[in-house]
Amino acid sequence: MLIFEKSRKGRGCDVLPECDVKTVLPSDANMRKEELHLPEVSEPEISRHYSELARKSHGVNDGFYPLGSCTMKYNPRVNEEAASLCGFTDIHPLQPEETVQGCMEVLKTAEAYLCEITGMDNMTFQPAAGAHGEFTGLLLMKAYHESRNDGGRRKIIVPDSAHGTNPASAAMAEYSVVTVPSGEDGCVDIEKLKEAAGDDVAGIMLTNPNTLGLFDRNILEITEIIHGCGGLCYYDGANLNAVMGITRPGDMGFDIVHLNLHKTFSTPHGGGGPGSGPVGCKKFLSEFLPSFLVKGEDKLTFEKPSRSIGEVKSFYGNFTVVVKALTYILTLGREGIKDAAENAVLNANYMMAKLKDIYPMACRGFCMHEFVMSLSQLKKETGMTAMDIAKGLLDHGIHPPTMYFPLIVDEALMAEPTETESKETIDEAAAVFRELFETARTSPELLHQAPVKTLVTRLDEVKAARHPVLRYR
Ligand SMILES: *Cc1c(COP(=O)(O)O)cnc(C)c1O
Numbered sequence: 001m002l003i004f005e006k007s008r009k010g011r012g013c014d015v016l017p018e019c020d021v022k023t024v025l026p027s028d029a030n031m032r033k034e035e036l037h038l039p040e041v042s043e044p045e046i047s048r049h050y051s052e053l054a055r056k057s058h059g060v061n062d063g064f065y066p067l068g069s070c071t072m073k074y075n076p077r078v079n080e081e082a083a084s085l086c087g088f089t090d091i092h093p094l095q096p097e098e099t100v101q102g103c104m105e106v107l108k109t110a111e112a113y114l115c116e117i118t119g120m121d122n123m124t125f126q127p128a129a130g131a132h133g134e135f136t137g138l139l140l141m142k143a144y145h146e147s148r149n150d151g152g153r154r155k156i157i158v159p160d161s162a163h164g165t166n167p168a169s170a171a172m173a174e175y176s177v178v179t180v181p182s183g184e185d186g187c188v189d190i191e192k193l194k195e196a197a198g199d200d201v202a203g204i205m206l207t208n209p210n211t212l213g214l215f216d217r218n219i220l221e222i223t224e225i226i227h228g229c230g231g232l233c234y235y236d237g238a239n240l241n242a243v244m245g246i247t248r249p250g251d252m253g254f255d256i257v258h259l260n261l262h263k264t265f266s267t268p269h270g271g272g273g274p275g276s277g278p279v280g281c282k283k284f285l286s287e288f289l290p291s292f293l294v295k296g297e298d299k300l301t302f303e304k305p306s307r308s309i310g311e312v313k314s315f316y317g318n319f320t321v322v323v324k325a326l327t328y329i330l331t332l333g334r335e336g337i338k339d340a341a342e343n344a345v346l347n348a349n350y351m352m353a354k355l356k357d358i359y360p361m362a363c364r365g366f367c368m369h370e371f372v373m374s375l376s377q378l379k380k381e382t383g384m385t386a387m388d389i390a391k392g393l394l395d396h397g398i399h400p401p402t403m404y405f406p407l408i409v410d411e412a413l414m415a416e417p418t419e420t421e422s423k424e425t426i427d428e429a430a431a432v433f434r435e436l437f438e439t440a441r442t443s444p445e446l447l448h449q450a451p452v453k454t455l456v457t458r459l460d461e462v463k464a465a466r467h468p469v470l471r472y473r
Contacts, residue, residue, distance in 0.1 A: 002472060003049050007039035013046065056455055058399050059272065064421065064429050066351075068370040068402040068414030069163065069211055071239050071263035072270070078331060079266060079324035088323050093315035097301055104300040107316065108293050110326040117329075117337070118237060118257050119250020120280030124289045125317040130238045132312065133258030133277030134169035134205070136290070139309040140256055140281055141203050141232045142173060143288040147307060150230065153202035157226070159188050161212055161406045166205045166236060175202060182408060186363045187216040190225075197229040207236035208252065209243070209368035211406040211414070213348065223253025232256065232285075238277075240264040241418065242345050242368035245338030256281045265325035276321035343419035344369040347426060351417050354430035358437050362409045370416035373401075374409050384440040384447060386411040391458060392436040394451035398429055 025031065041049070058065070065072035082088075091100055111123045127133040138156070145153050156170040157178050167177040178196050183189040187210070204226045209215045216222065223233045235249035235257040241264050249257045261276040262269035269275055279289075286292060287305040290312055294303050332340060345368055352361065352371040362372035375386045390400030390413065401415040417426055439447045451457055 003039045003041060003046075004472075006041050006045055006049065009040060011040045011042055013041070013043035057271070058397075059270075063397040063399065064417075064425055065399040066401050066415040066417045066429070067399060068213075068372070068416040069239060069405070070270070070402065071241055071260075071369075071416060071418060072399070073241075073263075073266055073418040074420035075266050075268045075272070075324075076328065076331065079327045082327040083320040083323040088320055098299055101299055103316075103319065104293060104302075106323055106326055107319075108295070108300055110322050110329070111293065113326070113329050114259060114278060115280055117240070117244055117248065118235075118259065118280050119248030119254075120257055121283040122286040122289060122292050123278050123280040124292065124312075125276065125278045125319075125322050126290050126311065126313040127258065127277040127279055128313055128318055129262075129275040130236075130258060130260040130277045131165040131169055133260075133279045134165055134234070134236065135172055136277075136279045136309070136312045137234050137256040137258055137281075138169055138173035138175065138203075138205075139312075140279070140285050140288045141234065142175075143307060143309050144232065144285055145202055147288075153200055153231070155196075155198075155201045157193070157196050157201060157204040157231075159206060159210065160408050161186070161210045162205065163207060163211060163236060163238065164405075166207075170205065182210075182212075186210070186212040186214045187218060188222055190218055190221060193222060193225055197225050197231070199230055201226070201229055201231040203232035203234055203255075205234045205236060206254075207238070208249075209239075209370075211370075212363055212372050212409070213367035213370040213414075214363055215242070215368055219252045227253065238263055239369065239416075240341075241416075242341055244341045245334065246341055250282065255285060261321055261325040266328045267321045267324040274318045274321060276318045276325070278317070278322075340419045341369075344416075347417045347419055347421060348415070350423070351415060351426050351430055354426070355433055358434060359413075362412065369418075370414060372406065372409050373413045373415070375411035375413065378437070378440060379411050382440055382444050384444050386413045388440060388444075388447050388450070389413060389433075389436050391450040392439065392447050393432065395453045396432045398432060 060072045060074060087102055091103060107125055114123055115121060127136045145151050154176055155178050156175040157180055158166050158170065160179050160181050170177050180192045180196050181189050208219055226233050233254045235254035237249060237257045238260040240259060244264060258277050258279045261267045287307045288309050289305060290308055290310060291302045291304045293300055348367050348369050348371055352367055359373040360377055362374050375389065379385050386403050390403050393400045401413045404412055405414060406412060449458060
């Protein structure tokens with residue numbers, strides 16, 4: 001039931017005292033002509049309403065959530081406590097800088113740590129999400145080439161295993177996308193890359209480990225090829241979980257990187273709160289950033305560099321998200337960050353090892369923080385698909401892995417258990433995965449109906465796509 005249906009005229013829950021200052025109304029032209037259509041419900045009803053919504057959804061606090069590429073790790077409570085301190089929340093973005101020095105110190109400190117982790121020199125916190133960071137990074141790239149009267153470079157190279165946002169961001173920045181295929185081993189095909197490289201290439205966008213969960217061993221050669229043709233190297237650092245504290249994009253030869261604080265750095269996402277996709281760059285690109293923080297005589301101040309690409313979001317970005325990420329970094333410390341990465345890789349390999357005798361893996365050997373299964377054989381033999389397995393997981397209180405991605409793997413299921421899951425949870429989940437595979441083979445009709453225990457059972461996906469009902473009447 002929608003909250004609007006629970007609404008009763010005149011029922012409310014405001015506890016505000018009578019206003020004791022003069023009421024100032026806006027001019028007639030600015031006054032709304034009709035009543036504001038808001039639900040009127042009592043406080044207990046609101047409370048129940050939100051609890052009910054929470055019950056209907058699955059979050060990382062409800063159960064295992066191995067959504068590959070999305071890093072659904074646990075979001076520590078202490079992050080929330082730090083971010084709700086009144087010094088961080090009761091401020092206004094237009095306040096004079098000298099009155100918010102503490103908050104600016106947070107940004108400066110977070111910048112220093114994240115630059116250390118990525119091997120970059122400066123960072124902007126304006127971008128609100130990963131894709132927004134990619135777009136910002138590409139604008140830096142463009143500004144750089146234009147500043148050298150080399151603005152004719154129109155192409156961005158993207159491997160075929162890339163996250164979908166990479167080519168989309170390149171297109172938004174008005175570049176054309178050149179796809180380079182992956183080789184047999186799942187890594188960038190070096191010969192094909194050499195063919196694509198040229199003086200019309202602005203740069204490459206790459207994530208390493210890639211979306212197959214593999215670390216590209218040729219990474220130094222890749223960045224060298226791109227630099228060799230005058231291009232720049234962009235690192236999609238949405239998931240830094242496998243490498244943080246161990247190796248750095250800056251040392252792999254990358255010039256620009258974005259991070260998803262809402263993945264690697266444990267801030268909530270997927271309906272849990274706003275994101276943050278800070279962009280870091282090497283010194284020679286800092287003059288193009290939207291703004292950066294400098295330490296003056298006695299205070300921190302924001303400076304807009306002369307060749308800035310301009311603002312990509314208002315003010316400081318999603319500031320409290322940065323507070324949470326910094327809290328996380330300080331909680332873990334240098335060793336803890338490395339441990340988190342190692343355990344993320346260990347957990348993924350452990351889970352893969354528990355499944356690989358029945359679930360065919362897209363690649364051989366060890367994986368990094370995630371691994372990809374392919375159910376194409378199962379589909380051929382039984383007609384059951386990755387989708388059926390995913391739906392079956394829902395009946396066991398497990399969120400499905402990422403489905404049908406990366407695009408280069410047929411019937412893909414991509415799992416990322418993350419370092420915050422216990423051995424027991426992974427054992428239980430692996431047992432469920434195994435059971436479902438068995439069911440798919442022996443009684444496909446059962447699995448085909450799943451989920452049956454959830455509030456909403458199997459949806460007609462084709463109808464939902466062709467005739468979506470997007471509006472409530
Ligand atoms: C999640 C993700 C992105 C996009 O991040 P958003 O915050 O969803 O915009 C980009 N690249 C990779 C590899 C990702 O996993």
